[in-house]
Amino acid sequence: MDSAVVGLVGTVVGAVSGVVGTLTTTRLGGSEQRRSQNDQSARQERTTAYTKLVSACSRIYRVGYAVHVAVQDAPGRADSSPGVAERLQEFKLAVESALEVVSLVKLYGPEEIARAADNLASAMNGWYREVAFLxxxxxxxxxxxxxxxxxxxxxxxxxxxxxxxxxxxxxxx
Structure with missing residues (x-):
């Protein structure tokens, strides 16, 4: 083989390996970027779901506490006490609304958060039930x-x- 052919073969091999290296690096970089974007998106979804549940819990507490106090002042007389029946209905609707958000939190997890949200849902239902019984x-x-x-x-x-x-x-x- 003559030195010109060897040089040409070397140049071609070098060029091909350079192109393959560049393509591999680009592909790996693109995969890492997609993974990073997916992780960031999942984190944002979790943050949004958690925030919505905390906000719903604040509403439940505000509405539930008001009706709880009103019912304790007049147990068994919700129909005769002004506004108690309406507040009790508002409490029920707040709990139902929060239960929808609990489903989102359970979807986005992780498992420990999903269980905590489930337990919170049971507690909010229990509190509503006890106030309704009162x-x-x-x-x-x-x-x-x-x-x-x-x-x-x-x-x-x-x-x-x-x-x-x-x-x-x-x-x-």
């Missing part, structure tokens, strides 16, 4: 008090776990 004169004020305490405890647990989950997820830029 309003009908069939409930127990102590049970209703324990129901609100459980709700407060599980809401705080969800917030704490959500904060921890979001802060431990690296921010990708």
């Amino acid at each position: 309003a009908q004169g069939e409930g127990d004020a102590q049970w209703a008090g324990e129901a609100i305490e459980l709700y407060e405890e599980l809401e705080e647990r969800f917030i704490s776990l959500g904060r921890k989950a979001l802060s431990s997820t690296p921010v990708l830029t």
Whole structure:
């Protein structure tokens, strides 16, 4: 083989390996960028779902506490007390609305957050049920008090776990 042919073959091999190297680097970089964007998008979805649930919980507490106090003042007389029936209905609607958000939180996880949201949903339902029983004169004020305490405890647990989950997820830029 003559040196010109060897030089030409060397040039072709070098050019091909350069192109292959560039394509490989580009492909790997594109995959990493897509993964990074997907991670960032998932983190944003979790943040949005957690925020919506915390906001719904604030509304539940505000509405639920008001009707809880009103019912304790007049147990079994919800129909005769002005506005109690309407507030009780508003409490029910707030709980139902929050349950839809709980489903989103469970979808985006992680598992520990999903369980915390599920427990919170049970607590909000329990609190509503106890207040409704009180309003009908069939409930127990102590049970209703324990129901609100459980709700407060599980809401705080969800917030704490959500904060921890979001802060431990690296921010990708």
